[in-house]
Amino acid sequence: MTEQAEPTRSDSLPPDYKPVTTASYDLCGNTIGRQFCHWVRMKTRIMGKYDTGPGAVCLAKLGVLHCIGAPLFRLRIWLRSQYGLKARLRALINKRPGR
Amino acid sequence: MVIGFAPSGWPTASPDWVALVVIMKPQTFYSQKALVDAGEKLAADASVVSFDMFDTLLVRRTHNPDLIKIPVARFISVEARARGLDWDWRQVQTLRDSNESEMRADTGRRFEDQEACYPVFMKETLSEIFGPAGFGNEDIDNLLQRVTDYEMALENAMLVPRATIVNWLKSLRAAGKKILVISDIYLPAGNLRGLLAHAGILDHVETVISSADSFLAKASGMAYHSIAAEFEIKAGDWLHVGDNPVSDGFRPGEVGIRSLVLQDPEEFRRRAIAARQYFYSNRRSFWKGRALQQMMAPLEAENLPRSPMYVEGYNFLGPLICMYVHRVAELCRERKIGKLFFLSREGWMFKQVWEKITPLLYPDRNLPQIEYLYVSRQALAGASCAWEGLTQEKADIVFLPQGNCCFRDVCRVFRLDPGSMESHLQRYELTLDSILTPAHLGFSVDNRRNFERLIRDQRFQQEVRSQSENASRGLIAYLESVGLFDYPEVALADVGWLGTIQRFLHSAIKHRPDKPVLNGMLLGASRGIPFPTDNGNFIEGLLFDRDRFDFASSAILYARDLFEEACRAPYPTLNAYVLKDDGNFELQFRQMDDAIGQGEQRQDRYYADLQQAVLDAAGRYAAASVLVTEGTAAYRPWINYLMVSKLAFPRRREINAIQHIHHLDDFHGSNKPRRARRPKLIHNPWEVSGWKQRFAMLTRGSLFRKHLKAMINGDK
Numbered sequence: 056m057t058e059q060a061e062p063t064r065s066d067s068l069p070p071d072y073k074p075v076t077t078a079s080y081d082l083c084g085n086t087i088g089r090q091f092c093h094w095v096r097m098k099t100r101i102m103g104k105y106d107t108g109p110g111a112v113c114l115a116k117l118g119v120l121h122c123i124g125a126p127l128f129r130l131r132i133w134l135r136s137q138y139g140l141k142a143r144l145r146a147l148i149n150k151r152p153g154r
Numbered sequence: 155m156v157i158g159f160a161p162s163g164w165p166t167a168s169p170d171w172v173a174l175v176v177i178m179k180p181q182t183f184y185s186q187k188a189l190v191d192a193g194e195k196l197a198a199d200a201s202v203v204s205f206d207m208f209d210t211l212l213v214r215r216t217h218n219p220d221l222i223k224i225p226v227a228r229f230i231s232v233e234a235r236a237r238g239l240d241w242d243w244r245q246v247q248t249l250r251d252s253n254e255s256e257m258r259a260d261t262g263r264r265f266e267d268q269e270a271c272y273p274v275f276m277k278e279t280l281s282e283i284f285g286p287a288g289f290g291n292e293d294i295d296n297l298l299q300r301v302t303d304y305e306m307a308l309e310n311a312m313l314v315p316r317a318t319i320v321n322w323l324k325s326l327r328a329a330g331k332k333i334l335v336i337s338d339i340y341l342p343a344g345n346l347r348g349l350l351a352h353a354g355i356l357d358h359v360e361t362v363i364s365s366a367d368s369f370l371a372k373a374s375g376m377a378y379h380s381i382a383a384e385f386e387i388k389a390g391d392w393l394h395v396g397d398n399p400v401s402d403g404f405r406p407g408e409v410g411i412r413s414l415v416l417q418d419p420e421e422f423r424r425r426a427i428a429a430r431q432y433f434y435s436n437r438r439s440f441w442k443g444r445a446l447q448q449m450m451a452p453l454e455a456e457n458l459p460r461s462p463m464y465v466e467g468y469n470f471l472g473p474l475i476c477m478y479v480h481r482v483a484e485l486c487r488e489r490k491i492g493k494l495f496f497l498s499r500e501g502w503m504f505k506q507v508w509e510k511i512t513p514l515l516y517p518d519r520n521l522p523q524i525e526y527l528y529v530s531r532q533a534l535a536g537a538s539c540a541w542e543g544l545t546q547e548k549a550d551i552v553f554l555p556q557g558n559c560c561f562r563d564v565c566r567v568f569r570l571d572p573g574s575m576e577s578h579l580q581r582y583e584l585t586l587d588s589i590l591t592p593a594h595l596g597f598s599v600d601n602r603r604n605f606e607r608l609i610r611d612q613r614f615q616q617e618v619r620s621q622s623e624n625a626s627r628g629l630i631a632y633l634e635s636v637g638l639f640d641y642p643e644v645a646l647a648d649v650g651w652l653g654t655i656q657r658f659l660h661s662a663i664k665h666r667p668d669k670p671v672l673n674g675m676l677l678g679a680s681r682g683i684p685f686p687t688d689n690g691n692f693i694e695g696l697l698f699d700r701d702r703f704d705f706a707s708s709a710i711l712y713a714r715d716l717f718e719e720a721c722r723a724p725y726p727t728l729n730a731y732v733l734k735d736d737g738n739f740e741l742q743f744r745q746m747d748d749a750i751g752q753g754e755q756r757q758d759r760y761y762a763d764l765q766q767a768v769l770d771a772a773g774r775y776a777a778a779s780v781l782v783t784e785g786t787a788a789y790r791p792w793i794n795y796l797m798v799s800k801l802a803f804p805r806r807r808e809i810n811a812i813q814h815i816h817h818l819d820d821f822h823g824s825n826k827p828r829r830a831r832r833p834k835l836i837h838n839p840w841e842v843s844g845w846k847q848r849f850a851m852l853t854r855g856s857l858f859r860k861h862l863k864a865m866i867n868g869d870k
Contacts, residue, residue, distance in 0.1 A: 070460040073805075075468045076451040080424045082469045084462075085799070085806060090444075093799050100855070101862065102798055103706025106439045106791040113434045120427050126609075128419035128426070132184060138253065 180403030443792020472771025
């Protein structure tokens with residue numbers, strides 16, 4: 056069963072205590088930046104077998120989402136709320152939008 | 155608030171009558187906290203508060219709820235194939251989708267909404283698949299129950315309560331409000347209640363309503379009418395909370411119900427990250443492991459601040475150990491192995507991980523029986539000499555640790571009486587303290603030659619056999635009691651590295667006609683000395699094997715003790731199998747009151763957090779893994795990345811976070827080898843501390859190149 060406590064930092068916790076998942080939904084201690092550094096190493100020296108590797112484009116896109124995703128998604132929702140009126144009216148008129 | 159027209163078709167209105175009603179404009183919030191703050195004020199005037207279930211009360215770890223259907227289809231496919239029916243999981247999935255669509259179309263002709271009901275279309279699907287195998291109605295019902303249980307178990311593993319909203323729900327319930335949970339989904343209310351109970355919410359909810367039961371959904375607004383009529387709720391007394399602007403915003407607003415809509419950009423962002431990782435993983439297998447870890451990641455209230463050791467255990471060691479155990483299960487199924495033994499003491503962790511992950515990975519339960527086997531190199535070494543004596547190969551294993559140098563160490567390891575051996579040694583101009591390895595001062599080639607001649611001496615071997623006989627009989631009695639000889643083929647799961655335990659075990663039982671084939675499945679096989687793979691005795695390293703040319707995974711050799719300690723059981727090692735007078739056996743464990751024993755106990759307490767993290771990760775591994783991919787082959791690039799990144803190129807704080815403080819090697823003697831002529835310049839950062847470690851962090855690249863050279867030359 057899952058705990059229901061609020062995810063807050065207690066003052067009694069040591070300062071090096073961190074959540075397993077960071078605020079940007081990355082893995083603590085294994086972030087996208089580290090994967091990027093490893094990708095650079097893979098490209099410049101023998102590091103073993105990684106099949107196709109992570110790929111620069113995938114790393115870049117995920118890097119954007121992890122690092123500056125918060126303002127981007129706020130902007131997206133704001134735009135939807137400002138300009139999504141047409142869709143809302145259509146939904147209001149059409150009674151069977153499906154699931 | 156706006157004035158609008160209520161379209162025809164409402165239960166309260168005749169088809170030709172169009173009414174003017176008050177439409178409540180939904181309020182949209184962009185964070186849970188803002189919604190709860192506003193909701194608390196509005197709820198003061200409401201006697202009933204209803205919540206949408208998915209993405210409001212509960213969020214899924216995965217971006218796409220339909221992913222859960224894939225492992226369910228695989229399960230049905232496995233069940234069908236077990237009965238000789240050739241159904242691929244994709245065919246099963248297509249059939250399920252088509253039956254669901256047909257049902258939606260059918261209900262769409264009779265109701266406003268196009269809803270489906272899981273037990274109905276799933277039973278139809280199973281009947282079509284298993285009907286040709288002669289399945290009757292009762293068989294189908296039983297199978298449907300198993301399939302439903304599996305799907306619900308996956309849903310439970312993937313669903314996480316949203317802490318802020320759930321806490322608000324609880325406070326509303328405590329204040330005497332009537333709490334309803336409403337969902338537009340194909341699962342009936344009974345299944346939804348199970349999901350809410352698992353999340354710890356059901357006790358605070360009065361009624362759970364699903365569109366699958368009534369085919370009246372929130373999407374059309376019909377659900378609100380039906381609920382209002384059934385529970386006699388006035389629209390003004392009702393507050394609804396959800397995430398869909400239409401179903402949870404406008405539709406209740408049309409009836410005059412006040413509604414709060416949550417549009418959380420952070421949740422959209424989280425799902426977008428998971429979606430991209432999953433999407434990339436279909437093209438680049440590197441991302442399979444990363445997508446897996448994203449779906450395993452703790453969310454909401456689970457994601458509390460943890461110690462650095464816990465974080466490393468969850469994000470690094472946990473996935474690796476789970477992938478290893480998963481691979482063991484795969485191999486056991488492929489080879490149709492009857493019984494799997496987890497060798498002590500690292501098998502303690504592997505067995506717990508097995509018990510956590512296999513129910514969801516293999517719902518057909520076609521798995522070997524499992525048993526924890528009490529063994530140790532120390533206990534098996536002596537028992538292994540009863541039939542073939544002390545071979546040169548076994549004697550050489552003693553001298554692999556540099557703390558051993560003389561025949562006294564051989565006696566300690568094989569539990570031989572040094573006093574009775576002196577006469578044999580004298581025949582070959584040796585003493586108990588003659589140095590037999592070049593790593594120690596006083597070594598001479600003559601000593602080594604004489605030692606080899608001693609090993610070939612039959613009188614010496616007879617003495618060894620007679621001294622080992624009781625230990626061997628004690629071991630055989632123990633192995634019979636755990637059923638080792640009941641199966642033609644068994645698997646042994648152990649951490650590694652040379653396969654010494656399996657070597658000794660095989661040596662001790664190979665004289666028996668009913669000996670099973672031993673399939674050693676090691677976490678890492680370093681193979682420092684050749685392993686005898688004849689006569690039904692095999693080992694294989696699953697994360698790393700020296701016999702496979704794999705640079706990246708060889709990084710595990712940087713910190714072997716870390717894996718041993720992380721998996722080790724918190725009790726002392728086995729010293730011997732003692733044969734009792736009645737022919738029975740007794741397991742004799744090491745005393746823990748000396749300095750080494752105290753050190754082990756200190757280490758157990760130190761690693762408790764790390765081991766808990768591994769077990770927590772295992773709890774979420776299976777459900778995530780069956781959603782990401784089938785099997786473990788696709789995880790190899792990610793395993794390699796984790797190994798190199800975390801072991802060969804670690805950060806100093808990571809080493810300090812998970813470095814063990816004590817490690818017992820039961821073979822290692824107390825002798826000190828002679829010093830090297832020149833001090834080492836390049837150190838393994840896992841083996842040093844202080845300024846040497848700081849310097850080692852600067853030379854990680856050089857060390858890795860040196861490591862690779864050693865791997866190529868066979869020096870490691």
